[in-house]
Structure formats: C-alpha cells, structure tokens
C-alpha cells in the first residue's frame with residue numbers, strides 16, 4: 001500500500017527557550033523596515049484568516065501611507081464554524097502573537113496594537129491581559145514606542161470581517177463598510193491599519209526567526225509554508241494540527257476520517273463541500289480550495305440536508321441585515337430548501353436558488369453574503385437527492 | 390448633603406472613569422454593565438448616552454446589534470449551548486432537552502427565580518470537543534446530559 005505523506009510540522013506551537021518571541025523581536029528590529037518587508041514578501045506568506053492576501057504587501061502598503069497614527073490589529077474573532085485554532089494559539093503561545101504585532105508596528109510605524117477577541121473567549125481575557133502587561137513592560141524597557149491593548153467582541157460573527165471589526169471597536173454596530181478604501185488606507189479610526197489573523201501574526205514572528213528561505217521550503221509554489229487545521233466532525237482524532245499546505249484532500253481523509261467519509265466541508269460554513277468522488281483531485285491550498293483552517297468531515301450516516309440547513313440558519317442569524325441581497329437572500333434560501341424538502345416547491349426551485357446565491361455573490365456588500373454561494377452550490381450540486389427527498 | 394447614587398449609576402461612573410468618554414469606549418462600557426447586570430436597561434443606556442454625549446438611540450443602536458449585549462432582563466446566570474453543525478452532530482439537542490426539563494423553561498426563557506436564562510449560540514470554537522456549553526464566561530466542553538445537570542446544580546448552589 002502507498003504510504004501516506006501528510007507533512008506535520010511544529011512551527012506555531014513549538015517553543016525555543018533560547019530564542020523567545022521577545023528575542024526574535026530584538027533581533028528583527030535591528031534590521032530596516034524595508035528589509036523586513038522584503039523578507040515577508042519573499043516568504044510568500046498569505047493571510048491565514050481566510051482571504052489569503054499576501055502579508056508582506058499588506059504591511060508595505062500600510063507603511064507607505066503618510067499618517068499621524070497607524071494601527072496593528074490582531075483579528076481574534078474566530079467565528080467561522082469549525083475553526084478553533086486561534087483560541088489555542090492565544091492560550092498556548094500568545095507571546096508569539098505579541099511579537100508579530102510589535103514587529104509589524106515597527107515596520108509600519110504604529111504606536112498601538114489591538115487584539116479583538118471574540119466574546120465567546122472571554123474566559124481567556126484575564127490570563128491574556130497579564131501576559132500583555134508583561135510584554136508591554138518588556139517593550140517599554142526597550143524604549144520601543146509600541147503597546148498592545150485588548151478589546152472584546154460581543155457575539156457577532158460578522159465582526160470578524162475587518163471593516164465591521166473596526167466599526168465595533170469604534171463603538172458602533174458591526175456593519176461592514178464599503179471598500180475601497182481598504183484598511184491599509186483607512187481602517188480603525190479611519191487611519192492606515194494592518195489587520196491580520198492570529199495565526200498569520202505568529203508566522204510573521206516565526207519567519208523572522210527562521211528566515212524566509214526555510215518557510216518557503218514548506219508547502220507548494222502557490223501555498224508556501226504550513227497552516228494550522230481545525231479538524232472536527234466524523235473523525236476519531238478531532239483536534240488541531242499544523243500541516244504543510246498544498247496536500248491532496250485524499251491524504252487528509254486517509255489520515256483523519258473514520259473510513260466512511262462522504263464529504264469534507266473545507267473552510268467552514270462559508271467554504272466548499274467536497275464529495276468523496278472529488279477527494280483525489282482536490283488540493284488544500286490557494287491553488288485548490290483555500291481554508292481558514294476549518295475541516296469538517298461528514299460520514300455516510302449524515303444528512304447533507306441537515307448540514308446545509310444548519311449553515312443557512314447560521315447565515316440568516318449572523319447576517320448584519322444591512323444589505324438586501326444578503327438579508328433577504330439568506331432567509332429565502334432557508335425557507336426555500338425547507339419548502340423543497342416538504343414538497344411544497346418542485347426540485348427545479350433549487351436551480352432558481354442557485355441563481356439567487358450567484359446574485360448575492362455579486363450584489364452583497366461583504367464576504368458573508370458573497371460566500372453563501374460556496375456551501376449552497378457545492379452541497380446542492382453534489383447531494384441533490386438528499387436535499388429533495 | 391450627600392449625593393445619593395444607585396449601584397447602577399456608580400457602575401456607569403466607574404466604567405466611564407476607566408475607559409473614558411470617547412465613542413471608542415462605548416463597547417467596553419456596555420460590556421462592563423452586562424458583566425454585572427446581565428443586560429442593558431433603558432435607564433442605563435440613557436445614562437451612558439449622557440456621559441458619552443451621544444444620543445440614546447445611538448447607544449441602543451449599538452447595543453441591539455450584539456447577541457451578548459442583551460436589552461431585555463436576563464437571569465443571574467446565562468447558559469448558552471452551541472447549536473452549530475459539529476455540536477449538532479454530537480447531540481446538542483439532548484443537552485438542551487435535559488436542561489429544559491431541569492430548569493422547567495424553554496430555550497430563550499428565564500427561570501421564575503431569575504437565576505438562569507437558557508439560550509443557544511452559534512459555534513463557540515470548541516467543535517473538536519462538542520457538545521459545548523458556556524455558563525456566563527465559563528466554558529464546558531464535551532458535556533454529557535449528566536454533566537450538564539451537575540454543572541447547573543453547582544451554579545444553583547452558588548447563586549442566591
């Protein structure tokens with residue numbers, strides 16, 4: 001039998017007593033901001049929060065803005081169903097996140113950094129604040145002009161969307177803004193802002209530690225490096241795993257599924273559902289199906305109707321309601337599949353609903369409404385019988 | 390003559406002292422009130438609006454957006470059970486069922502003695518250890534019906 005080659009790595013959670021995150025910071029800020037940006041660009045690191053924007057470019061654009069104030073924000077809103085890795089990172093190795101933020105602050109010329117932690121993780125607040133205080137003290141001892149502050153969310157998935165997150169921090173309803181302007185130009189307080197995912201920030205720290213060459217040697221051409229995966233659903237070994245990017249889904253399933261997997265939802269509720277017949281050809285990474293880390297496995301005992309129903313209920317509840325295609329669209333999709341199931345609508349109504357999701361993709365204001373098409377079309381197309389009967 | 394202040398007024402003053410009067414302080418202030426009082430009353434929102442020089446409608450507008458910023462009275466303990474897919478697959482319905490029986494309320498309701506409110510929530514970030522419940526800020530992964538009942542009993546004893 002062929003040996004499966006899932007490449008596990010230990011970069012995110014690994015700890016080196018001899019070179020702690022603050023040591024990495026010390027070493028890195030001896031370099032010029034421009035050379036750090038070049039390293040980031042060269043490493044090929046792309047955002048780990050879902051959208052996959054090249055981190056080095058994000059830092060560069062923000063550095064290039066002329067402004068009296070700039071900000072670094074760590075997005076710890078982690079609300080995508082099936083994702084739980086940022087919580088673990090902030091619990092186990094928060095100092096790496098802080099160092100990444102401080103390095104970013106040095107690069108772009110920011111004096112303040114904020115961590116926006118989802119309200120569901122309030123139990124982390126106390127411990128995290130203590131560690132932040134300690135880190136801020138270390139920064140002050142170094143006369144670094146940067147400090148980190150902690151903010152909490154209050155139970156709104158959409159606040160993970162970057163511009164909604166800024167609105168929330170500004171004391172407003174978490175309603176996404178129009179783009180452009182992008183955060184690199186006008187983010188928090190309408191000032192140039194780098195907003196990065198928790199995991200992305202850890203990788204920036206680790207790239208500064210090990211060099212971009214080493215990072216680049218992991219993964220594939222389009223998907224450099226590794227990624228933390230949150231594995232749940234029908235698996236004997238649910239949990240958090242750091243793996244090289246660009247692996248075939250088939251290998252993943254062989255390693256983690258229970259032998260009876262019929263589908264894997266990659267990227268959470270807003271991601272794609274891949275049926276068994278496509279396990280072989282599907283690559284997990286930017287060249288295939290990208291993911292913020294959520295990998296949910298469904299075996300043959302599961303009803304994909306229930307899965308889709310859960311997702312649509314989630315979107316209906318979490319839509320901020322600001323734009324009609326998303327607010328009304330989500331409600332109609334949910335009602336629509338219920339009607340098809342009950343036989344009140346003919347199966348061809350599913351095709352109409354697919355068109356509706358494509359309209360939402362174009363007309364919705366933010367990623368929430370735009371991505372409903374992903375789960376809807378991939379589940380309906382691959383499991384039509386289960387939706388109808 | 391001494392100026393009489395209610396507990397709530399005191400709380401708002403403390404929070405404003407701590408976080409400032411800037412609009413950016415609104416969320417931490419609202420969260421601070423909810424942490425002690427479990428919900429935002431009309432009076433408290435008007436108080437905060439005055440302190441921050443905002444309209445009460447602005448404050449209500451923000452508060453009403455967020456699931457965790459309740460504007461209707463809640464029990465002293467808020468139980469939230471994750472209802473999203475992973476926890477659904479791991480029998481969250483059973484957990485909800487036993488707690489409804491134990492507390493003699495339905496999801497969304499508060500017990501007569503005002504000790505508990507039972508709610509559901511979307512993914513709580515513990516999908517590998519479902520089903521999951523939050524009681525206030527405390528998290529309980531991998532709950533069984535038996536464990537869920539015991540946890541609630543513990544809170545019952547702690548709450549007067």
Ligand SMILES: Cc1cc2nc3c(=O)[nH]c(=O)nc-3n(C[C@H](O)[C@H](O)[C@H](O)COP(=O)(O)O)c2cc1C
Nearest residue numbers: 047048049075077078079160161162196197200367
């Ligand atoms: C509805 C919605 C929810 C999001 N939630 C999160 C989140 O919880 N965490 C996160 O890092 N990014 C989230 N994002 C993506 C952010 O908008 C943003 O792209 C990301 O924080 C950028 O960081 P990165 O480049 O390091 O990935 C969300 C996007 C949308 C549209």
Ligand code: SF4
Nearest residue numbers: 320322323326366369
């Ligand atoms: S797409 Fe949905 S969540 Fe996004 S702005 Fe529109 S209504 Fe709000």
Ligand code: FES
Nearest residue numbers: 471476513515516
């Ligand atoms: S689905 Fe329940 S914690 Fe994620």
